[in-house]
Amino acid sequence: MENLKYPVGRFSAPKEITAEMLEEWTGVIDRFPALLKAETYKLSEAQMDTPYRPEGWTVRQVVHHCADSHMNSFIRFKLALTEENPTIKPYHEDLWAELEDAKDMPIGTSLKILEGLHHRWVVLIKSLSKEDLQKTFYHPANQKTVSLGTTIALYAWHSSHHLGHVKLVSGEK
Secondary structure, three states: OHHHHOOOOOOOOOOOOOHHHHHHHHHHHHHHHHHHHHHHHOOOHHHHOOEOOOOOOEHHHHHHHHHHHHHHHHHHHHHHHHOOOOEOOOOOHHHHOOOHHHHOOOOHHHHHHHHHHHHHHHHHHHHOOHHHHOOEEEEOOOOEEEEHHHHHHHHHHHHHHHHHHHHHHHOOO
């Protein structure tokens, strides 16, 4: 079950962030929308509504979740860049995944959101200074202060993590 839940392993926050790591993570974030589109393009409607694991989300819900999650993260980035350690608004991703737009809607709109959003996100990430990477926001649900550098690592992982879920359904490894 662990391999189904975490097909690329669990996230581990980096102790330090190098320029090479940042470049790698930025590349993952940059390529994610195209890779997700290519992976979902070959799926049938039945596969789109197939959970990637028992009691997991369907591929459709995963794609819509990525749009929701990554929009929230992009806004958190902007808040951290323009405010001093802002407290962000958590959301119930499990409940969002059960709403009509995530359960039954075609994924095309979320793929378009991800394409545009990730283009802007990569431009923003590439503009960050070393000082900007240290800027933070406070996540009240986790009771943690998180740096933008760590958040970049997290969302590179998050992208690969959910692409791995889609691949479980498509039969790719």
